[in-house]
Amino acid sequence: MPEKLKPAGETRAADVLHRMRADIINCTLKPGMKLKFESLREMYEVSFSTLREALSRLVAEGLVVAEDQRGFIVAPVSIDDLNDLTDVRVLIERECLTLAIKRGDDAWEATIIGAFHRMDRLQERLGLKYYLSEEWTKLHGDFHFSLVVACQSPNLLEIRQKLFERAHRYRRMSSQFRTKWRAKDVEHKMIMEAVIARDPTKAGKLIERHIRETTANVVKYAGHLFEAPDEEPRSRAVRVSA
Amino acid sequence: MPEKLKPAGETRAADVLHRMRADIINCTLKPGMKLKFESLREMYEVSFSTLREALSRLVAEGLVVAEDQRGFIVAPVSIDDLNDLTDVRVLIERECLTLAIKRGDDAWEATIIGAFHRMDRLQERLGLKYYLSEEWTKLHGDFHFSLVVACQSPNLLEIRQKLFERAHRYRRMSSQFRTKWRAKDVEHKMIMEAVIARDPTKAGKLIERHIRETTANVVKYAGHLFEAPDEEPRSRAVRVSA
DNA sequence: AAATAAATTATTTTCGAAATTTTATCCAAA
């Protein structure tokens, strides 16, 4: 086994892209932060051009903002963005769910049940602070994906995935400050049951409530982090501490 | 005035991105075509890294496909992709239209009427083959954008724009082979009237019909261009002729 | 002191050579 690095088939740029996307989504790279090339070069151990390649993709995904001739910053967060994101997610998730219920087969149902079980067990094992776990986050993402994977629309799934990632960044911000946690997660179970009962109306309403309540919690616990009235009007961007 | 080049504020990479996106959308760079760096370098007069930057963005937009360690190809076209694209566009355009009708003000209505007028007059002037004109294409895009611009959702507008661009590539493919043209364009006028009458149900149905009929025409006139049963199983990609 | 300009420093952007990887060609063995 090699000591450390292993892009394995993919290019170095693709590897950096994945790592950087993960770092932005889980707020290791903080919203609004200036992305200095020297720092990034140390952090990811690649050259300028390779970095720019990854950054360019992230710009297209809406996770990074390019300021022509003045570098890149991590996409800022705001209440407006969160609200808009929430509305669009409701539209897309509901459509995906409706289609999946129409088109999914038995194997699909089994996948959902499996994904829920994995998430649920880990949740029990981790106790109240499950939300802070990287592993639970992964399984939570897998569960939500399993619900819609049978919709058969590559475009919808692609759009959904990108929105889900951006929403996760907000969830991540609030999870640090959250004090109250639903002990037993009944929401996910209800969604799953409605989906397997092939009830698109009920499933749609439940997923909408799930998304909107999550947003409400984000605003409640992390709202104070958004749009801090700019102290330095000149350079709004936060510095990266190298 | 400088002789030729003028990125004007934006970076060289951003300039190449715009030119390349336009070339893919209007099929100067043909679907499935292998994108060789030497050819591209001549074509756009920039270096490897700058090219890769632009290509990376186009990958994220779904106009280019990256084949790890084996370069890039223009995103292929297919009936399946067109059908999926059509369904998702119907969903998104209808939502945008509904929201715009709810939220738009008088100035917005005026914008629509202006955009329609510009498109309509050019159409009259150009006669039957208006569809082949670059300028008409631009005004047509502007008109459709004006219909939804008041929806107030940056995310929906962004998604809509990217889908519209990809759909345009299909329209462009069929326009070369099309023999019958609707002499007077009544469809756009009806949509505009329903929107200004603030009738979301009617406007939604009309925009859906507009999109689906366009797709039907694409299949009719350009369907034979899709998914030519691969003659060379090894290298499916078409070569760029430098 | 405040404002403007010039010079300096810091940072980003671009380039093409060098390294890596894939693809094509050739040759020997079955």
Added chain:
DNA sequence: TTTGGATAAAATTTCGAAAATAATTTATTT
């Protein structure tokens, strides 16, 4: 003839130096 493997050629990917641009500091003038 076909198969497998080495060798050569072609293409992509990565790198860091050099050029271009922006930000900061210093100097000069009002």
